[in-house]
Amino acid sequence: MQTNKILIVDDDPAILDIMGSYIESFGFEYDKSKDGLDAVEKLKSGDFTIALIDMIMPNMDGMQLLKHIREDYPKIGVIVITGYGNSFSYTDVIRAGASDFMAKPLNPDELEAKLSRLVRELNLVRQLERQSIFDGLTDLYNRRYFDGAVLMEAQRAERQDYPVFLQFMDVDNLKGFNDEAGHQGGDRLLREVGKILQQSIRENVDWAFRYGGDEFGVVFTQIELPQIVSVANRILKKFNQKNFKGTGLSIGIAAFVRHHEKSWNEDIVDLVSRADKALYKAKIQGKNRVVLDDLLGDRSKVGQRTLTP
Numbered sequence: 510m511q512t513n514k515i516l517i518v519d520d521d522p523a524i525l526d527i528m529g530s531y532i533e534s535f536g537f538e539y540d541k542s543k544d545g546l547d548a549v550e551k552l553k554s555g556d557f558t559i560a561l562i563d564m565i566m567p568n569m570d571g572m573q574l575l576k577h578i579r580e581d582y583p584k585i586g587v588i589v590i591t592g593y594g595n596s597f598s599y600t601d602v603i604r605a606g607a608s609d610f611m612a613k614p615l616n617p618d619e620l621e622a623k624l625s626r627l628v629r630e631l632n633l634v635r636q637l638e639r640q641s642i643f644d645g646l647t648d649l650y651n652r653r654y655f656d657g658a659v660l661m662e663a664q665r666a667e668r669q670d671y672p673v674f675l676q677f678m679d680v681d682n683l684k685g686f687n688d689e690a691g692h693q694g695g696d697r698l699l700r701e702v703g704k705i706l707q708q709s710i711r712e713n714v715d716w717a718f719r720y721g722g723d724e725f726g727v728v729f730t731q732i733e734l735p736q737i738v739s740v741a742n743r744i745l746k747k748f749n750q751k752n753f754k755g756t757g758l759s760i761g762i763a764a765f766v767r768h769h770e771k772s773w774n775e776d777i778v779d780l781v782s783r784a785d786k787a788l789y790k791a792k793i794q795g796k797n798r799v800v801l802d803d804l805l806g807d808r809s810k811v812g813q814r815t816l817t818p
Contacts (some may be wrong), residue, residue, distance in 0.1 A: 514538040515626050518548045518574065518589070519563040523745060524613075528561065531617050535624060545569025559627055562600075570692040572605060579606035584634075586627045628716065634769055642737050644719040646696060655718045655726060660717070660777055662730050663765050670756060671731045673765040677759030678702075679786040680723040682758040683797040689754070691757060699723065705747045709740055726784075734805060738764055741799045749797070757797025761787025764805055 515537050517528045525541045532539045536776055542548035544566045551738040552560075560578060564571035571589060576586055586608040599610045608630075609623050610616040642654040660676065666673045680686075680702065702725060706717040716728040729737055741760050748758050763783035768788065769778055783802040 512538055512556075513558040513632075514540065515624070516540050516542060516548060516551060516557045516560045517709065518542045518545065518553065518560060518566070519570070520544050520566045521563075524563070528615070528620075529619055531615070532624070534617075535621050537628075545571070545577075546572040548574055552578070552582055552585075557582075558631055559586040559588065559608075559624065561588050561590060562607075564589060571601070572602075573657065573802075575602070575607055577603050584631070588623060588627065593795075595752050607798065628749075644703075647719045648715060649703045649706065649725070650718045650722050651805050652718065655716075655720060655728075656777075658716050659728050660773060662728055663767070663777065663780075664686055664773065666730060667767055672733070674729040674734070674737050674762060675780050675784040676727040676729065676737065676760060676762050676764065677720070677781075677788045678725045678727075678744070678758050678760040679788055680794070681759055681792070683723045686753060686756050697781070700758065701753075702748065702752055702758075705744055709744050709747070734764075734801075738799060745799060759788055759791035759796050760799040761785065761789070761791055762799065762805060763787055763802035766804065773784065 515532055515533070517525055517539055518529070518541075519525050520543055522543070522608065525543070529539055529541060529724075540551055540557075541597040542551050545562075546568045548560070548562075549569070551557075552768065560572045560574075562574055569577075571591070575587055575589065580588055580715050585729075588609045588611060589602040589607045590611045590613060591602075593614045602610050608627055611623065623760065642650055644651045659673075662673050678797060680698065683695060684699070686698065690698075702715070703719065706727060710717055710727060713740075714730060715732075718726040720726045720727075729740070741762060747762065761784050763780055765780045766776065768779075771779075783804065787800045791798050
């Protein structure tokens with residue numbers, strides 16, 4: 510579970526100390542910034558859930574800092590704090606993107622209530638976001654998230670000049686396994702595939718998906734073909750060691766190719782199509798094996814050779 514950490518921003522050291530003691534007593538972690546510019550630097554290195562911002566500060570006032578947070582850290586909740594005599598109204602700060610507003614002098618009970626409510630709201634948003642991009646059974650990214658992720662990686666690879674590969678895999682004979690083991694057994698098999706993929710890829714570099722049903726995908730970046738084949742064979746070996754009777758994995762691998770006369774979406778469709786065709790070849794050549802797309806076979810001088818573990 511994510512820790513809820515709060516950034517307090519105020520140019521008055523006494524207020525920073527008082528607010529810090531309040532927040533600590535509420536059970537939250539916190540850090541302090543003496544002004545907006547200092548807060549900008551803290552935001553770069555800290556993982557904050559909420560920022561408490563004073564409006565009147567030197568160097569960068571609260572409204573400027575609020576704008577910066579909304580543009581660069583849109584998932585952070587912001588509570589704006591100001592004195593009674595200041596010219597900023599509740600409407601002003603909410604329209605500017607603040608989550609809530611408090612007036613000085615602070616009431617600790619009101620502060621605790623507002624922080625607790627905002628934390629609940631932000632946690633709910635995180636849960637809903639997670640449900641929208643992750644598959645509930647395998648805890649891999651889902652089909653919806655695949656489209657955006659593969660496009661993002663392809664465009665980044667084009668700018669930075671490194672390869673992107675798509676590996677598609679399908680569980681062989683899953684229907685027969687389900688007939689014998691029941692759908693609970695089938696679900697257990699699919700969860701195991703998800704675990705194997707998570708164990709086999711590089712965290713925060715590669716992307717593993719449940720593409721649909723018993724079909725899975727991995728987007729590999731900044732890696733060469735021999736390493737891809739090695740990872741695919743390792744996935745195959747780990748799955749076979751699970752001894753799901755009568756099953757296997759058919760795996761097809763393709764590389765993204767940019768055709769500048771075509772749109773990005775057309776090139777993504779082409780990548781998916783070639784990976785899917787390579788997977789189909791693995792099926793018709795006997796299943797439970799790794800097969801390269803024709804373009805990869807030509808480039809790596811292995812033709813359409815099937816690579817078995």
